[in-house]
Amino acid sequence: MSQGLLDAQNGAQPSDTDTRQVSGISRRSFLKFGVTVGAAAGGGLLLGFSMPAASEDRKAGNSVIGGDANEAPQSGVFAPNAFIQIDTAGKVTLVMPKVEMGQGVYTSIPMLIAEELEVPLDAVTLDHAPPNEQLFKDPLLGGQLTGGSTSIRFAWEPMRRAGATARVLLINAAAQQWQVDPSSCHAQAAQVIHAASNRSATYGQLAQAASALPAPRNVPLKDPKDFKLIGTPVRRLDSPEKVDGTAQFGLDVRLPAMVYAAIANCPVFGGTLASVDDTHAKTIPGVREVIKLDNAVAVIGAHTWAAKRGLQALDIKWNEGAGAQLSMKRIVDDLAAASQHGGAVARKDGDVGRAFGDAKSRVDAVYQQPFLAHATMEPANATVHVRGDACEIWLGSQVPTRVVDAAVAVTGLPADKIIVHNHLIGGGFGRRLETDMVTQAVKVGKHVSTPVKVLWTREEDIQHDMYRPYYYDTISxxxxxxGKPIAWQHRIAGSSIMARFAPPAFKNGVDPDAVEVAADLPYDLPNQLVDYVRVEPHAVPTAFWRGVGATRGTFVVESFIDELAAHAKIDPVQYRRDLLGKSPRALNVLNVAAQAGNWGSALPQGQGRGVSVMHAFGSFLAIVVEVAVEQGEVTVKRVNCAVDCGMFVNPNTIEAQVQGGIIFGITGALYSEITIKDGRVEQNNFTDYRILRIHQTPPVDVHIVKSGEAPGGIGEPGTAALMPALTNAIYAATGKRLRQLPVGRQLHSA
Structure with missing residues (x-):
């Protein structure tokens, strides 16, 4: 963080040198907490803690402890979300309910435990949580899944309280043994110390005795001013194994007698397999078998090369069906037509119609955002071994319990016979919230007696992704x-991911993800109407893409705010300041970013600065982007981002996630789009689904604002806030207002 940690108290303009520590923590906690204690299998202390949703009227202390932390609890017993285990050797194990896909939770969540437990961070080891919806449910997301920038928000208080409770139990156990008052003892470096008598005992020595004690209630947490670990920059614990190659991703799985499958899916949405001639393929050395599925063909090989060569040798004919008529024009025309009619109301304040009548001027715009693929560095893959009495799956997934459900649906086996080995993930971005790869891999596995690794090539991955929806926004x-807005009307037309992914969340015709940001603006607007029209793009599958709602919503809102500023002939930063009087945190990050980005200073011709402000995922961000535009090509020169994500755990992780999100957003804004012709995705690899190259990556300075508020999410906000700041900068440089992404296509066609 080039400008250091900045202070946001009292809405003052932060400075690099002002490093006062905020000591108060927000009381706006939305999690309740329950904890019990018991003996771990093999001896030692096992601490369980629960995180029910705030709407659930449950009493603290109902957690059930006992047995192996990797085993599901007994039927009918309240299941805690996660466990801490301390064995008699003093080893501290956290069974991690979140998966690591590059965002750093395997460092930051253990920091919460280590801080309150008073153990060194390197003393905490991790086990992947097994699939168990009750035991590891995230109440913010309604299931055992990793996404939505919720991991730290989910863990902030319960993980710390679990560590603090364990520490108190260990102190109490030592005090009983020494027959002293517990208040005369303290914990330090994984041991309990009684200074008056110069006695000490390690956690391992005390674990068994501590497991027999009743769980204390209302254990106080540390005051932030006493933090030793939380809030300090810590190197990621998983970096060394990723550097030396010992880290295990789904793609790295190797099993005895394993074979490999190469897949060809029907290129047309909704198409099926008609026939396949495998005569030549079966003559290729190493080809074992050709498997026909409803809409795909798999070639099984002794190694990847054999499977791939065999697949290339097949003569495949497809039933393309009605999907072959699908085109981008048809999809966009459907969205445009639907936008002519009122939708389900997501927000309605004041009298919008009357306010438009009183307005001195009016601005109208249409914004369009394309289908997007995830294009994760680790392509879709799964290794499966289907037997008559069980099914084992090795992969990296954001939704382990849904992996079980998918396998149950294909095999007909009971859920307790599905064994999932979840690994590190080489990029998720929402792609691994889906289980289509699991379904296909298990279908293939049913035809093979040994373990089989099913891998999609990059081409299959891009052409058969589940895509960020195409959105069509009309806004006035x-x-x-x-020049101040007194009337605001925003209609969003597009696919509903929530209606498929989490049907209970789709209420009264409104997809809460599709209207995110749009229906909860930081700006003071007295008369608003925001509505949503659901339009499904025929057979094109849609899914989350690094914060779909906030990403798509921020682009439209912040681009349009810039348009209004230009119409009113007011500086874009000042225009926003005038509307943020009721949102001091948003105003503060705007001021920080503007100062850091040298807002208002002169730039050469052909260069410009753009700004955006975002409130989503519980965090506030503002970004200033500086660009140069020459012959239709955009060079991003510099990015400054101010972040108020509340209380933070590891500033290194925040900086890395914001930088990564911004780079991801630059790629999305400049180049990325999936287009469809004759029912087929036209893009197939990084040659035509372009990714930002390292030499094109600008300096990205992240300015973390100190705050006493509850933690917010940070994995997705950088991407969401970047896109409109970039297009606004292009307008400043060229005078061209870009209402459709990607930028490259619009600039070259203008």
Missing amino acids: AGLDAN
Whole structure:
């Protein structure tokens, strides 16, 4: 963080040198907490803690402890979300309910435990949590899954309280043994110390005795001013194994007698397999078998090369069906037509119609955002071994319990016969919230007696992804004589991911993800109407893409705010300041970013700066982007991002996630789009689904604002806030207002 940690108290303009520590923590906690204690299998202390949703009226202390932390609890017993185990050797194990896909939770969540437990961070080891919806449910997401930038928000208080409770139990155990008052003892470096008598005992020595004690209630947490670990920059614990190659991703799985499958899926959405001639393929050395599925063909080989060569040798004919008529024009026309009609109301404040009538001027716009693929560095893959009495699966997934469900649906086996080995993930971005690869891999595995690794090539991965939806937004504002918006109307048309992924969340015709940000603006707008029209793009499958709602919503809102500023002939930063009087955290990050980005200073011709402000995932961000545009090509020169994510755990992780999100957003804004012709995805690899190259990557300075508020999410906000700042900078440099992404296509066609 080139400008250090910045202070946001009292809404003051932060400075690099002002490093006062905020000591108060927000009381706006939305999690309740329950904890019990018991003996671990093999001896030692096992601490369980629960994180029910705030709406659930459960009493603390109902957690059930006992047995192996990797085993499901007994039927009918309240299942805690996660466990800490301390064995008689003093080893501290956290069974991690979240998966690591590059965001750093395997460092930051253990920091929460280590801080309150008073153990060195390197003393905490991790086990992947097994699939268990009750035991490891994230109440913010309604299931055992990793996404939505919730990991630290989910863990912030319960993980710390679990560590603090364990520490108190260990102190109490030592005090009983020494027959002293517990208040005369303290914990330090994984041991309990009684200074008056110069006695000490390690956690391992005390674990068994501590397991027999009743769980204390209302254990106080540390005051932030006493933190030793939380809030300090810590190197990621998983970096060494990723550097030396010992880290195990799904793609790295190797099993005895394992074979390999190469897949060809029907290129047309909704198409099926008609026939396949495998005569030549079976003559290729190493080809074992050709498997026909409803809409795909798999070649089984002794190694990847054999499977791939065999697949290339097949003569495949497809039943393309009605999907072959699908085109981008048809999809966009459907969205445009649907936008002519009112949708389900997501927000309605004041009298919008009357406000438009009173307005001195009006601005209308249509914004379009394309289908996007995830294009994760680790392509879709799964290794499966289907037997008559069980099914084992090795992969990296954001939704382990849904992996079980998918395998149950294909095999007909009971859920307790599905064994999932979850690994590190080489990029998720929402792609591994889906289980389509699991379903296909298990179908293939049913035809093979040995373990089989099913891998999609990059081409299959891009052409058979589940895509960020195409969105079509119509937005209007009525301005008073001073250029301030007094009427605001925003209609969103697009696919509903929630209706498929989490049907209970789709209520009264509104997809809460599709209207995110749009229906909860940081700006003071007295008369608003935001509605949503669901339009499904025929057979094109849609899914989350690094914060779909906030990403798509911020682009439209912040681009349009810039349009209003230009219409009113007011500086874009000042225009936003005038509307943020009721949102001091948003105003503060705007001021930090503007100062860091040298807002208002002169730039050469053909260069410009753009700004955006975002409130989503519980965090506030502002970004200033500096660009140069020459002959239709955009060079991003510099990015400054101010972040107020509340209380933070590891500033190194925050900086890395924001930088990564911004780079991901630059790629999305400049180049990325999936287009469809004759029912087929036209892009197939990084040659035509372009990714930002390292030499094109600008300096990205992240300025973390100190805050006493509850933690917010950070994995997705950088991507969401970047896109409109970039297009606004292009407008400043060229005078061209870009209402459709990607930028490259629009600039070259303008």
